[in-house]
Each structure stands twice: as C-alpha cells, then as structure tokens.
Amino acid sequence: MAKILIITKNPLAEQELQLSLQKINDEVFCTSSLLEQADFHPEVIGYFSIAILSDTISSLELSKYLASLKQRGLLLLRKGSKDQLKETDFDWMVSQIDEWYTEETSMEEFIEKIAGMKEQIGELKSDVNKIYSKFISKLTKNERKVLYFLYKSKGAQLSREDLCAEIWGSGMNTSNVCQLSFLVSCIREKMIHVGLDENELKTLWGRGYQLGDTLVTLLDKNEFSLSV
Numbered sequence: 001m002a003k004i005l006i007i008t009k010n011p012l013a014e015q016e017l018q019l020s021l022q023k024i025n026d027e028v029f030c031t032s033s034l035l036e037q038a039d040f041h042p043e044v045i046g047y048f049s050i051a052i053l054s055d056t057i058s059s060l061e062l063s064k065y066l067a068s069l070k071q072r073g074l075l076l077l078r079k080g081s082k083d084q085l086k087e088t089d090f091d092w093m094v095s096q097i098d099e100w101y102t103e104e105t106s107m108e109e110f111i112e113k114i115a116g117m118k119e120q121i122g123e124l125k126s127d128v129n130k131i132y133s134k135f136i137s138k139l140t141k142n143e144r145k146v147l148y149f150l151y152k153s154k155g156a157q158l159s160r161e162d163l164c165a166e167i168w169g170s171g172m173n174t175s176n177v178c179q180l181s182f183l184v185s186c187i188r189e190k191m192i193h194v195g196l197d198e199n200e201l202k203t204l205w206g207r208g209y210q211l212g213d214t215l216v217t218l219l220d221k222n223e224f225s226l227s228v
Contacts, residue, residue, distance in 0.1 A: 001025050001026055001027060002026045002027070002049055002050055002114065002117070002118050002121065003026075003027045003047060003048045003049050003050070004021055004026050004027065004028045004029070004048060004049070004050045004051075004052060004114075005028075005029055005030075005031065005034070005045070005048040005050070005051045005052070005074070006018060006028060006029070006030040006031070006051075006052045006054065007031055007032075007034065007035050007051055007052065007053050007054060007057060008030065008031075008032060008054035008056050008057065009032055009054065009056035009057065010032070010054070010056050011030045011031070011032055013054075013056070014030050014054065017052070017110075018030055020107055020110075020111070021114070024111060024114075026114070029048070035057065035061070035062075035065050035069075036065065038065050038068035038069060038072070042068075042072060042155070042213040042216065042217060043154070043216070043217065043220060045068070045069065045072040045074070046072045046073070046213075046217035046220060046221070048072075048074060049073075049074065049075065049121050050074065050075050050076075050077060050114070050117055050118075050121070051069055051074045051075070051076050051077070052077045052079070053076060053077065053078045053079065053097075054079055055079040055080050059085065059088065059090040059093065060090070062078075062090075062093065063090055063093060066093060066096055070096055071213065071214050072213075072214075072217060073124070073128070073214075073217070075098045075099075075117050075120060075121060075124075076096065076097045076098050076099070077097075077098065077099045077100070077101065077113065077114070077117065078097045078099070078100055078101075079100075079101055079102065080100065080102070081100070081102065082094055082097070082100045098117065098120070099113050099116070099117060101113060128218065129222070131194050131195060131196065132218060132222050134194045135190060135191065135193075135194045135196060136222075136224070138190045138193070138194075139187065139190065140183075140186070142167060142179075142183055143183050143186055143187050143190075144226060145166070145167045145226065146163065146167065146180070146183050146184060146187060146209075147187060147211075147219075147224075148224065148225070148226050149162075149163055149166045149167070150163075150201075150209055150210070150211045151211060151216060151219045151224055153210075153211075154216060155210065155211060155212075155213055155216050156210065157204050157207055157208050157209065157210040158208050158209055158210070159207060159208040160172055160177055160180055160208050160209070161208075162208070163180055163208065163209065164176040164177070164180060167180070184201065184203065184209060187201055188201055196215070197212070197214070199212060200212035200214055200215035201215065
C-alpha cells in the first residue's frame with residue numbers, strides 16, 4: 001500500500017482517479033491547498049510517499065514549491081507533457097519529476113506507473129533505513145540526547161540553556177556549553193560520514209540549535225526515541 005497525495009485545484013475532477021487508487025488498496029488524500037503550505041506542514045507532506053500533480057497546477061506555481069516536495073522525499077507523478085515542458089523556461093523541472101501521464105494514459109497504464117513507483121519507494125526506503133541505522137548506531141548516549149531533545153521541538157529552535165538542563169539536569173555553565181558544542185560537532189561529523197547534510201543540524205549563534213525539516217521527517221518515519 002502506498003500513501004498518495006493528489007495535488008489539484010479541483011478535487012472534484014480527481015474523484016475517479018482517487019477511487020481507482022483506493023480500489024488497489026492505496027491510501028489517498030486529495031488537496032487544493034497543501035502545495036502552498038508545504039513549508040509550514042513538513043510532517044504532513046512527509047507522511048506521503050507519492051504526489052500526483054494535476055495539470056490544474058501551472059508550471060509557474062509548481063516551480064515555487066517543487067524543492068519543498070523533493071526535500072520531503074516524495075516521488076512526483078505529473079499530468080502533462082514532458083516534451084512541452086522542455087521547450088519552456090521551466091525545463092529544469094523535468095529532471096525533478098519522476099513520472100508523467102496525460103489524458104491519453106489509460107487507467108491500466110496509470111496503475112502500472114504507480115506500481116513502478118512503489119518498487120522505487122521500496123528501494124529508496126531500504127537505502128534510507130540503512131543510512132538512518134548507521135547514523136544512529138554511531139551516536140554516543142549524550143549525542144543521542146542532544147538529537148532527541150532537538151527532535152522533540154519538531155523543528156523549532158532550542159536554546160543552549162534548555163538543552164543543558166535536559167541533558168545534565170543543571171543550568172548553563174561554561175563546562176556544559178563547551179561539552180554541548182563538542183557534542184553538536186560530533187553529531188555533524190557522523191551525519192556527514194553517512195551522507196546526511198550537515199546543515200540539517202543548525203547552529204543559531206547566541207540562540208541555540210535547530211534541526212532541519214528533512215532530518216525531522218527522517219526521525220519521524222523511524223520513530224526516533226532515546227531507547228536503543
């Protein structure tokens with residue numbers, strides 16, 4: 001079963017498509033507003049594995065939010081002509097879209113495209129799970145605590161004072177601040193080692209630390225906790 005998000009300006013026009021996907025036991029949600037809110041609800045977008053992009057969404061609109069969709073790990077199925085898009089200023093988007101369909105695509109062909117994308121999801125999940133397991137297994141007890149309390153804030157910044165209190169049960173002092181800085185550096189090194197972007201753990205100078213949306217989504221999907 002795949003979790004599929006249909007993004008359209010006219011949900012009523014997608015009812016047949018939604019029903020067909022539900023008949024093959026896929027979980028389907030149709031939205032007319034979530035595209036513009038992708039940056040504000042990363043945990044919602046991250047719940048899905050495939051996004052179907054209706055031709056009611058213009059290339060100009062899609063270009064504004066495409067990066068946000070890809071950052072959440074979604075595979076994208078676009079209604080329209082790849083060849084026509086290549087002839088426009090938005091030709092750069094062609095490489096970012098995983099599959100295409102048109103009015104002429106039969107439902108049988110469409111379902112086959114979805115099936116192929118499901119196989120790809122399985123391969124991607126396997127790779128991502130290996131990266132996640134390798135990364136988490138390398139963390140020390142206190143590094144794991146730092147990551148966990150930042151993760152609990154769900155992408156909001158957490159001050160050094162709050163982190164020190166959570167990890168050592170005491171207020172912020174010179175020793176704790178130095179240790180915290182060292183722990184964050186170690187976590188970043190281990191992120192880089194497994195291929196994760198070091199910028200997913202941000203230092204907000206004078207304010208604290210913050211996790212990026214991609215890392216929060218990865219931890220969410222793996223139900224990250226303090227227990228080993």
